[in-house]
Amino acid sequence: MQRALSVSRMTGNRSTFPEWYQAVVREADLAENSPVRGMMIIKPWGYGVWEEVQRDLDRRIKETGHVNAYFPLFIPLSFFAKEAEHVEGFAKEMAVVTHHRLKTVNGKLEVDPEAKLEEPLIVRPTSETIIGDAFSRWVRSYRDLPLLINQWANVVRWEMRTRLFLRTSEFLWQEGHTAHADEADAREETLRMLEVYRAFSEETLAMPVIAGEKPENERFPGAVATYSIEAMMQDGRALQAGTSHYLGQNFARAQNIRFQSAAGELEYCHTTSWGASTRLMGGVVMTHGDDDGLRLPPAIAPRQVVIVPILRDKPEDAEVLSYGEALAKALTATTTLGERTRALLDVRGQRSADKRWDWVRRGAPIIVEIGPRDAAAGQVTFMRRDQLRDGEKIASRSMPLGEFVASVPALLAEMQVSLFAEAKAMLDANIRTDIRSWDALAEYFGAAPDDEDEAVAFRGWVRAPWSRPTGAALDAVEARLKTLKLTLRNIPQDQSGASGQCLFTGEPAVEDVLIARAY
């Protein structure tokens, strides 16, 4: 089959899926590596997708009562020393600013040793500490609570190994930080935001997820409880797509976030934090991409309908162009998924065939072609990106212009739903619930995971009953799973009552846990 990409995602070979992923990111013009190791350049089409992601998620965050603010990029080193677990979790990946001036020595630019900072500054890896510091001044009374703040920002974590969008040294995200008068209110907030992420991921990104609580060894440093949404990529691996943390009073104590209660008592707040990042973009690629490139859910496509005019440097070109302009204008006047339909007439000088495939690779949901024949007949010819091919043929349809314009909003809405349904079917079909012993688990995931050369068949997730071991017993489980390159993803929220015994300990099970290879 003729493909837009030189590598296929579905060969069953473990090594080609990452190559396919990189090819899609490049060919869809989303992002590229930068001169700075591990940091990416997000290109206009990729940033356009991020802007749609931001817009929709921001609306949901505001609808749940939060307001946006902005805090500094640099955090004094001493702020991290206040929460022991927190600093331990991030210490190994911090970028540190130690000087504030350069000078020229023998024609060379060097750091001026006399410009050393009194106290080093950390480039934020996350903002709990600096926002908590502000909270300690903002909160006085129970009447100031709850304090519901969000910020859109970039953060830096000095990662050893990076991949575009999935793990980069700098990434863009939103981080919510809230303070509450009591535990119940804070825990409710934590779960509310988990649900916002779940709904956003499924409705807007068309990316089905499993929401649940992380086992204690996977908790955010300093958190009392961590929750996540986990999405299944097309190679079967799990991607943590968003997290929400109940921080208890740990950060409040460390940073003195206190309030006077109605009874006049001085109490520590209960705080939460939650975040989702540009990693979501990688999730969209690995959920919806195919061998022709990216497929974008209409809700996050910067252009939902792209019109490619067939031009031949002949007089009738003008007619085709004005026909295209009228079509773009008519489409823009319609409403799709609650917003103005985003249409574009592609008037670039490239050949029509090249432009068409460019938009296929970028994942534009509907690609319209109009030529002299369409203009004369008052019709359009179009293809939908989610059903591009009928066997080896490109599947296109023709329709009278007026009818097409009227049907686009419903068509895009249908594509949004069908992309989700496709991914949901894939997720549901690939969670094994019949594996009840370590031996069966080992057999399923392969006894020799170190043999990278061998083509490996697709592996999904396993949902199995467990006894929720803690401490050293959990460490032992984790170490054992590591021999199969597996991790505990989360404890799904929708528990239907566990039965039988724990897959790891043999003790009576209390609930199900998700086991998978992860990104």
Next chain:
RNA sequence: CGGAGUGUGGCUCAGUCUGGUAGAGCACCGCGUUCGGGACGCGGGGGUCGCAGGUUCGAAUCCUGCCACUCCGACCA
């Protein structure tokens, strides 16, 4: 920080073993024919061959040192 590998035009790479003064495909520019399912012909622009030193009449090629990147591992809310 360990193990392996790679640095040659914008991209993918050949050429290195056996030294002779830089190539292919794609992309780009021009002209023409084309264009409704990834065009073709002709012409053209673009590279201090990762950096520094050495051997040599002559180095992309041989030697020494350094640097960068990729993959595997360690690490990864």
